[in-house]
Amino acid sequence: MIWFLEGQSSQRDVLMGAREALPADVRIFASHRRQRPEITSQADVSLQEPLDNEERIDWILQTAREHGIKVILAGRIGGFYEARRALFEAQGITLVTGGMSMETFACVDDKSRFTAECEAAGLACVPAITATNTAELISAYETLAASGEVCIKPTVGIYGQGFWRFKAEADAFSCFADPDARQTSFQAYLHAYQQAAERPPMLVMPYMAGSECSVDMVCENGRVIASVGRRKEGLNQTFERDTDAVRLAIRAAEHFKCDGLVNVQTRDNDNGQPHLLEINPRYSGGVGYTRHAGVNLAGIFATRRLGLTEPETNWRNNVCVKAITVAVSATA
Known part of the structure; x- marks a missing residue:
């Protein structure tokens, strides 16, 4: 059984x-903190998780023990579960968090450290300057703006939250009129930034005009087993494999010792060269x-973890x- x-x-x-x-005889368990039957109904057994994280750990361990579950995939807050790996191993449970140790999460969650680690490992990445105050923000912008367009994002975050492109021609109201464009002038951003005494660390980066490649993969103990690259083209997405972007993503996942169902993002520069x-x-x-590309990554992950025959890949x-x-239907 797998959860x-x-x-x-x-x-x-x-x-x-x-x-x-x-x-068919392998039971799948699924759980969520909220009432999400449209999700969990796809499993054989649906459960609702406690809201409190610490309470959730005890509940997961007890439930797994009662049902004889041997493999658990942490879809969210992987670092939280990773820090408690010993509790799962003591019960003979294979816990899959996305990394093999807390070192993986420490390196990839902090984008500033991630950038430094990539540069040290010779992995092409988008260069960045960390700014923790107004003076550092201005200095970083002026340094990078001399070579082209500049963008910014928090050192910690997901879903592109806090990402903005600095466009000289953007008026101060443009970010309110069209927030999805993620464009503003540096002066407007700086004015807002200075309204508080403290701000979280930010990464100031050159903006790369090429397309992004999102590489989904199955990793086991720091080794990539299967991968598919997805590239957005307007409202559509295309797939790729054995490209420079996919190869770079694989090298990165293996360098940072990823483990589980993992995603790596790259972006091409003006010359089409991918950067992490x-x-x-x-x-x-x-x-x-x-x-749709003929690669069932979730199926590959589940079967291999349970020691079963993995599904065929037909690219x-x-x-x-x-x-x-x-x-x-969202009926529970």
Whole structure:
């Protein structure tokens, strides 16, 4: 039996991929802190997790013991579970968090440290200057602006929260008129930044105009077993493998000793050369799309962890997908 703890909204897709690959007699457990039957109903057994993190640990261990569950995937807060790995191992449970130790999370969660680690390892990454106050922010901007467009984001965060591009022609109101464009002038940003005495550390970076590649992968003990690159083209996404971006992502995941269903983001520069943006030691929101490319990553993960035959990979060339909203029953 295998248990998928609360993850991103794509937890539903992960469950469907695992169910497709696993024998019918293998029971799948799924849980979420909220009432999310549209997600957990894809499993054989649906559970609701306690809201409190510490209470959740005791509940997970007790539930796993009662049902004889041997493999647990932490979809969210992987670092929180990783710090308590010994509790799971003491009960003979294989805990999969996204990393093999707290070192992985320490390196990838802090984007400033991540950048330094990549540079030291010879992994091409988007260069960045960390700013912790107004003087450092101005200095970093002036240094990078001499060579081209500049952008900024927090050193810690997900979903692109806090990311902004500095455009000289952007008026002060543009970020309110069209926030999804993520564009503002540096002066407008600086004015807002100075309104508080303290701000979290920020990364100031050159903006790379090329496209992004989101690489979903299955990792085991710091080794990549299977991977698929996804690249957005307008509202659509295409798939790739054995490209410079995918190879760079694989090198990064293995360097940082990732373990589980993991996502690595890269972005191309003006010359089409990929650079690392970040590593997410969890599955991505679009991991389920990869099944359209003929690669069931969730199924590969689940079967291998349970010692079963993994699903065949039948790569499909020139596939293009588009996400749509579909209504599903949310009855518990």
